[in-house]
Amino acid sequence: MTDTKDQSFKNPWTRGRRTPWETEVVTEVSDRKKDTLRQDIIDRGPIILKTDFEGAIRHNKKLTNYLILLLTLLAALTGYGLGWGAEVYIFGIQYDSYQYPSGIPYYNIGALIGLGAFVTASLLWTVYALARGDEYLLDKVGAIPADRDLHKRLFNVTEEMAIASGLPMPSVGILESPAMNAFAAGLSPEKATICVTTGLLKHCSRDQLQGVIAHEMSHILNDDIRYKTVVSVLVGLILLVGDSMQELSYRRRYRSNYGSSYSSSSSDDKGGNAIGAAVILLISILAPLAAKLIQMAISRQREYLADATAVKLTRYPNGLIGALQKISTAQDRYVRANRSIQHLFLVNPFRDFPAKSSKLLATHPPIKMRIERLQLLGANGSLF
Amino acid sequence: MPVSVIVILAAVVLILGYGVxxxxxxxxxxxxxxxxWSQIDVQLKRRHDLIPNLVEVTKDAMDFEQETLTNVIEARNKAINASGQSREETINLEGQLTQALSKLLAVVEDYPDLKSNTNISELTEELTGTENRISFARQHYNDSATTLNTKVELFPSNLVASMFNFTKAVYFEVAEPEKQAIKVDLR
Structure with a gap:
């Protein structure tokens, strides 16, 4: 306790490569500061002296731009492939092989039309996402504005956390669901919304609710919300396209298997059909997968940082710990969640990923590990 | 132009840019x-406005605890007069008000018929909420002050700070007696 230097304390918050989301928890302080800090810890729980908010905000801006670029490219590729596939496969247009020196058709009118249409659509959709993404999202998850009298405690807690973080008071929304979850959305800290499920309000104590709200407020503070909202809206579209493509190809296969009238009888055409089917199938699988990977890559470190920042705001780790523990034992899942919005939530609405699961597939760190890290902050001054 | 002049000029530009x-x-x-700080001020004003109502409804019911009540009223009046004066003075007087209030709230807790009075319970709820807000606003202020003070003290920003008269901000500390109420020995 008195000599911090002898403690071989392995700090989990700074493990591995440092990104802006990784936080710095004080393990050593000068003697001059130690006494005041210790008094602080006795008064208000442990404190995190430095979290790199500005770094996180800058990084989020950069990532948003990269994402838009990447998704536009993805749209171009998808459009090209689909246009080509549709021309050959659905409309059955065949070119003579002498038109392609290599024997493989690499472009044609359909592909170019597909490319143009998809790029235009994705750019329009991007503009929409950046202007109105939050409203679209809130509507999609079915959030309704909270009533100030009915949810007095929720409003009070949110206001307290807004004061603690020095941010303007966000809008407050409610999701009708027995599941315990929460999320923050918005395109700027000035225009942000925090939503909680009715299940969370019902089962959490005031301190636990405060921990959850503080976690969401931290996402606003780090400007995670803008990036996450844009990801949701853009990726949502890709998933939609991918799903409908898949359905189209199933329907097409059904038709050709059970006596379709316009399926050509020549053997040459069957080859074209096979290639076209393969392209559509590949795209319908690859596009959502790519979207999923983009989405997965963004969340985990942010969750840890938001947890740490939440403790900085409440100075009481046990609130969030208690909430996470309750959530991890609860059975209900949020039903209206879908793949494009799962990364927004406090915990993954579908399932909790066990500690050993592949890092590539999880949107969130395992709840158990989040609790462990919070407990390291919380064990009465164990950091000193 | 000789190379040395260019080098010196470049160095001056760099240093100036860094200074800016x-x-x-x-x-x-x-x-x-x-x-x-202005966020704290908002919450403190809110507290000042709540107190007269609280005093009004508790006055009759707790004639045996008049001293607690007068303490609150006096502390409030002093605190209001202090607004506009130095920050240290505000911090000191508001700290005293916080203590007087917490004593009053403790008294209310002790008397069941006071607690069951809906007027009083609503007001105390409101007051507790305000106390929470004040403490979070104070926390945010102290965090901001810490960041500023560190910059003012550390080299090389201390040079710029002293050149343009940046001073360290005062911390909003909780008054001593309240602190001693919680005593935890971690050793």
């Missing part, structure tokens, strides 16, 4: 601290 960025950082931190 340090100055801007200091300004930003100072504004943030000022803003945080």
């Amino acid at each position: 960025s340090l100055y801007n950082t200091l300004i930003r931190l100072k504004n943030q601290t000022e803003n945080a």
Whole structure:
């Protein structure tokens, strides 16, 4: 306790490569500061002296731009492939092989039309996402504005956390669901919304609710919300396209298997059909997968940082710990969640990923590990 | 132009640029601290406004605890008079008000018929909420002040700070007696 230097304390918050989301928890302080800090810890729980908010905000801006670029490219590729596939496969247009020196058709009118249409659509959709993404999202998850009298405690807690973080008071929304979850959305800290499920309000104590709200407020503070909202809206579209493509190809296969009238009888055409089917199938699988990977890559470190920042705001780790523990034992899942919005939530609405699961597939760190890290902050001054 | 002149000029430009960025950082931190202080002010005013109502409804019911009540009223009046004066004075007097209030709230807790009075329970709820807000606003102010003060003290930003008269912000500390109420020995 008195000599911090002898403690071989392995700090989990700074493990591995440092990104802006990784936080710095004080393990050593000068003697001059130690006494005041210790008094602080006795008064208000442990404190995190430095979290790199500005770094996180800058990084989020950069990532948003990269994402838009990447998704536009993805749209171009998808459009090209689909246009080509549709021309050959659905409309059955065949070119003579002498038109392609290599024997493989690499472009044609359909592909170019597909490319143009998809790029235009994705750019329009991007503009929409950046202007109105939050409203679209809130509507999609079915959030309704909270009533100030009915949810007095929720409003009070949110206001307290807004004061603690020095941010303007966000809008407050409610999701009708027995599941315990929460999320923050918005395109700027000035225009942000925090939503909680009715299940969370019902089962959490005031301190636990405060921990959850503080976690969401931290996402606003780090400007995670803008990036996450844009990801949701853009990726949502890709998933939609991918799903409908898949359905189209199933329907097409059904038709050709059970006596379709316009399926050509020549053997040459069957080859074209096979290639076209393969392209559509590949795209319908690859596009959502790519979207999923983009989405997965963004969340985990942010969750840890938001947890740490939440403790900085409440100075009481046990609130969030208690909430996470309750959530991890609860059975209900949020039903209206879908793949494009799962990364927004406090915990993954579908399932909790066990500690050993592949890092590539999880949107969130395992709840158990989040609790462990919070407990390291919380064990009465164990950091000193 | 000789090379040495170019080198010296480049160095001067670089140093000036760095100085400007340090100055801007200091300004930003100072504004943030000022803003945080005005947030405290809002909450303190809210508390001042709540007290007369609370005194009004508890006055008759607790004639045996008049001293607690007068303490609160006096502390409030002093605190209101202090607004506009130095920050240290405000911090000191508001601290006294916090103590007087917490004593009053403790008394209310002790008397079941006071607690069951809906008027009083609503007001105390409101007051507890305000106390929470004050403490979070104070926390935010102190955090901002810490960042500013560190910049003002550390080299090389301390040079810019002393050149443009940036001073350290006062911390809003909780008054001593309240602190001693919780005693935890971690050794």
